[in-house]
Amino acid sequence: FACGRYEGIDQRVVDHFSTRMRVRVVSLGDYVLNGGEVAALAIIEAVARLVPGVVGNPESLVEESHEDGLLEYPSYTKPHEWRGLEVPPVLLTGNHAAIAAWRRDQQVARTRQVRPDLLPD
Structure with missing residues (x-):
């Protein structure tokens, strides 16, 4: 994750790394945050919950x-x-x-x- 601050990340950085790897720009919703750290943590937690053993009771994932x-x-x-x-x-x-x-x-x-x-x- 590359977390921008205030106005985001310089487009040249996005363009540069897009030639070397797959770059995805992600939005969590229609609101503004000061930085991307909170959004990155939300994505990390949402994905980590799906890893076996992270959630104590796997049945908890059934009714989400x-x-x-x-x-x-x-x-x-x-x-x-x-x-x-x-x-x-x-x-x-x-x-x-x-x-x-x-x-x-x-x-x-x-x-x-x-x-x-x-x-x-």
């Missing part, structure tokens, strides 16, 4: 945000009540089909609210 084109459903942990806020009752039922349906509904709702561009027209 964007895995099926939707954002991930909300996550809840113990205790079932925290500062007057409770875990949705369906998650405490043990009914796996109902929990799966709730999770899917939450994925669609969250995607519609946060990233509607991911949903089909």
Whole structure:
């Protein structure tokens, strides 16, 4: 990774190294950072997670945000009540089909609210 600062990397550097190796210019989104280090770290972490043994439980990679084109459903942990806020009752039922349906509904709702561009027209 070659991380630019403020205005990026001098185009001559890109042109020079493009004659010697494959150079890719990457954008993580429609926002501006002071430097490329944060973007490089995001790419490194996203790729490293796919290396066997990096993520403790490989099943964790199965249900990821964007895995099926939707954002991930909300996550809840113990205790079932925290500062007057409770875990949705369906998650405490043990009914796996109902929990799966709730999770899917939450994925669609969250995607519609946060990233509607991911949903089909």
